[in-house]
Amino acid sequence: APFLVTRAAKRTENCNLPPSIPGSLPLLGNLLQLGTSPHKRFTEWSKTFGPIFTFRAGACLWVVLNDLDTMKDLIITRGAKYSSRNMNEIIQIATGDGRVFAAGPNDARWKKFRRVATLALTKAKVNEYQAIIDLQSKRFLKLLHDAHQRSTKGIELKEYFTFYTLSTIVSIAFGKQITNIDDPELQEQQFIMDRFMQIAGVGSQILEFFPFLKYTPFNQDIGSAYEFRAHVEASWCRLVNETRLHLVTGQWHPSFMSNLLQSPEAEGLSDLDLAYLGGLIVGAGFESTALSMEWLCAVLVNYPWVQERIFQELDAVVGRDRLPELADFDKLPYLQSTMHEIWRFRTPGWLAIPHCTTEDDEYRGYFIPKGTTVLINLHAIHMDPDTYAEPEVFMPERHLEAVTAFLEHGQHIAFGDVPHWAFGSGRRACIGQLLAEREVLTGISRFLWAFRLEHVNDANGANTPIDIDSTIFGLASAPKPYRVALVLRDPSSLSVLEAFCDTA
Ligand code: HEM
Numbered sequence: 001a002p003f004l005v006t007r008a009a010k011r012t013e014n015c016n017l018p019p020s021i022p023g024s025l026p027l028l029g030n031l032l033q034l035g036t037s038p039h040k041r042f043t044e045w046s047k048t049f050g051p052i053f054t055f056r057a058g059a060c061l062w063v064v065l066n067d068l069d070t071m072k073d074l075i076i077t078r079g080a081k082y083s084s085r086n087m088n089e090i091i092q093i094a095t096g097d098g099r100v101f102a103a104g105p106n107d108a109r110w111k112k113f114r115r116v117a118t119l120a121l122t123k124a125k126v127n128e129y130q131a132i133i134d135l136q137s138k139r140f141l142k143l144l145h146d147a148h149q150r151s152t153k154g155i156e157l158k159e160y161f162t163f164y165t166l167s168t169i170v171s172i173a174f175g176k177q178i179t180n181i182d183d184p185e186l187q188e189q190q191f192i193m194d195r196f197m198q199i200a201g202v203g204s205q206i207l208e209f210f211p212f213l214k215y216t217p218f219n220q221d222i223g224s225a226y227e228f229r230a231h232v233e234a235s236w237c238r239l240v241n242e243t244r245l246h247l248v249t250g251q252w253h254p255s256f257m258s259n260l261l262q263s264p265e266a267e268g269l270s271d272l273d274l275a276y277l278g279g280l281i282v283g284a285g286f287e288s289t290a291l292s293m294e295w296l297c298a299v300l301v302n303y304p305w306v307q308e309r310i311f312q313e314l315d316a317v318v319g320r321d322r323l324p325e326l327a328d329f330d331k332l333p334y335l336q337s338t339m340h341e342i343w344r345f346r347t348p349g350w351l352a353i354p355h356c357t358t359e360d361d362e363y364r365g366y367f368i369p370k371g372t373t374v375l376i377n378l379h380a381i382h383m384d385p386d387t388y389a390e391p392e393v394f395m396p397e398r399h400l401e402a403v404t405a406f407l408e409h410g411q412h413i414a415f416g417d418v419p420h421w422a423f424g425s426g427r428r429a430c431i432g433q434l435l436a437e438r439e440v441l442t443g444i445s446r447f448l449w450a451f452r453l454e455h456v457n458d459a460n461g462a463n464t465p466i467d468i469d470s471t472i473f474g475l476a477s478a479p480k481p482y483r484v485a486l487v488l489r490d491p492s493s494l495s496v497l498e499a500f501c502d503t504a
Contacts, residue, residue: 029056
């Protein structure tokens, strides 16, 4: 892949590419200009160079899309040319040469894997998995309730959200029961994700940008990538076998894997294929969902009036005698608007996953060669004042009308009604959106039924502000670690909460 990209960059020397970012250095290209928040830098550049521009990262040529029109034209309308991936060699090895299909080229295998996985994540299937989400959200709430009783200096919510989303997704992917925050399976799957980040992170990018380094000691990571792959395959194949065993013994509940093992669509897939499909669901499904809730709570502390409106809606629809459940969600348009607003306001993947072109193309008079990496800058799209008035303000109300119409009709009437693009668009759009929405709605509605989020007071009694402007980059973007005070909203409903948690 790096050579493909190099060739693409070379072939373009006399072509009319989209405007180039000036200041490109020999070998390095524009890399040093990226800074620590590339999405913000791209958005700034788009104000000068227009919604589509070219950026050079070492030997790689990137085209960056920065508004709704270019995204719609290229990623959706011309999706046939713009929907491949060109991952570097280390990522290719670590992801089983395309078996982790989110990282694979748009070949026959990607098509088949994506289709099979999508069929196991439809609304009807997510309804089957709701029992798992319900149970894990009770366990999550119980842990929070215990932490709330113990805490005097506020609580860091991160580990609770990680428990909730990771245990839910492992249970949904492979039907595995996880009752405890110290469960070794959680640690194992978390280890896999952390190790993947180390292997696929900056070091591997350097090799892509500077292919000549492949022939130097920089390339030692290839060995680690193979080691990682062997570990991952053993781990995920074990989970496939466990699901199969549960099916044989009759002790199973509906899961992504139990659906695949019984689906005629999945015929012809090997156990290794199935293992990678289940593993991808775990890997793609947990961190971004946990981060969405972490961001949401951080923001809600700073926006108490939004919390207040959510409380009013919850109390009117659900009351104080029971916790929210699936049948309530469609009657909670303000809570749903708040969820969509966090995905616009603090998008977990500001640059989505890079796409790659599979044919030469011409667009608005510009030449875009085959093999070009195309980045979709969701930051520029979500912070565009023409689409979102006062984009730097967190304002769930802005989605209320469209969300209410969606709840009525079951679909968005117009393209412009889609509240945000955090799940991407076109042929590579996220296949887990329905599941992620369900997990967030279940977790957050129950959390906010029980607790109010407040600032932690410091020794002098002053509020400790929460920084919602800084981002920590990983595979997805995270808020800086923060603590919040949890206050029981209504002590007289404590018995309802405790009875609910006791059934976990
Ligand atoms: C808040 C949670 C989530 C967010 C923000 C998110 C976002 C995204 C984005 C931006 C993409 C790339 C789109 C593109 O290439 O243009 C993607 C791809 C993908 N997501 Fe998600 N996702 C989330 C949760 C999930 C969950 C829960 C699952 C699985 C159950 C999942 C499975 C996938 C897969 C398999 C792909 C690759 C699709 C492909 O390459 O064909 N995601 N997601």
